[in-house]
Amino acid sequence: MGVLVRDKKMEPGKILEIAEMGNPVLRERAAEVEDVLDPGVQSFIDDLIATGISANGVGIAAPQVEVPKRIFIISSRPNIRYPDAPLMGPEAVINPEIISYSDETVKDWEGCLSIPGIRGLVPRSRSVRVKYISRDGKVEEKEFSDFIARIFQHELDHLNGVLFLDRLESIRDIITDREYMKLLRRESE
Numbered sequence: 375m376g377v378l379v380r381d382k383k384m385e386p387g388k389i390l391e392i393a394e395m396g397n398p399v400l401r402e403r404a405a406e407v408e409d410v411l412d413p414g415v416q417s418f419i420d421d422l423i424a425t426g427i428s429a430n431g432v433g434i435a436a437p438q439v440e441v442p443k444r445i446f447i448i449s450s451r452p453n454i455r456y457p458d459a460p461l462m463g464p465e466a467v468i469n470p471e472i473i474s475y476s477d478e479t480v481k482d483w484e485g486c487l488s489i490p491g492i493r494g495l496v497p498r499s500r501s502v503r504v505k506y507i508s509r510d511g512k513v514e515e516k517e518f519s520d521f522i523a524r525i526f527q528h529e530l531d532h533l534n535g536v537l538f539l540d541r542l543e544s545i546r547d548i549i550t551d552r553e554y555m556k557l558l559r560r561e562s563e
Contacts, residue, residue, distance in 0.1 A: 387417075387424030390439040395489045395537060397440065404435075404442045404533040407468050410511045415445075419509050422447050423464045430455045431487045433525040435532035438488050444469045446529035450522060455485060455551075457558065460521055470506035470530055473515070475499035480520075481547075483554060484528060484538045493554045495547035496538050498527045 393399055407415060418441065426434035430453040435446035449464035450456075478500040483493045501519035504526060508514050518526050528538060542548065549557070 387420030389428050390425045392487050393440050399437050399440050401535040404444045407443050419466045429487050432456050432459050433529045435529045437532050444533050448525050466509035468507040472502050474503040476501040491551050494538050494542050496541045498524050
């Protein structure tokens with residue numbers, strides 16, 4: 375379970391149930407967050423971080439825990455699901471938008487906590503320029519590239535009711551998690 379320091383006291387988030395493919399909330403456009411500093415929103419951010427870390431995710435969006443709000447967490451770190459992930463986060467991303475996309479796209483494997491057991495080879499922009507509100511209410515404008523850009527695009531899709539399977543170029547670009555792990559082992563030999 376993740377623990378955040380806020381207001382000089384330790385506040386662990388609680389683990390929430392993750393909605394899986396077929397749950398209608400995953401196909402809805404999430405609503406804007408009105409008051410980022412609301413204690414309920416702040417507590418929910420802690421819960422979302424704890425849930426993502428507990429599930430070995432590198433990102434998790436509010437709709438994935440049946441909350442149709444425009445919030446997601448990027449929390450990249452090496453774990454069993456993504457052994458080569460860079461270290462970043464956890465960072466709350468609220469009411470995000472992509473300002474610009476790189477011309478270059480890259481296909482890479484993605485999984486999803488809401489679609490357990492499978493991966494897909496998904497084309498995404500190599501880098502994105504983004505704008506969002508941080509958990510402390512500040513407007514952030516950043517450029518992300520490679521794996522972090524992929525996480526941002528994947529999680530933003532969740533806020534728009536889009537799953538990574540919708541982005542596949544072919545159904546042949548799907549493998550099971552077990553086959554994905556075998557592929558990783560072969561690539562590292």
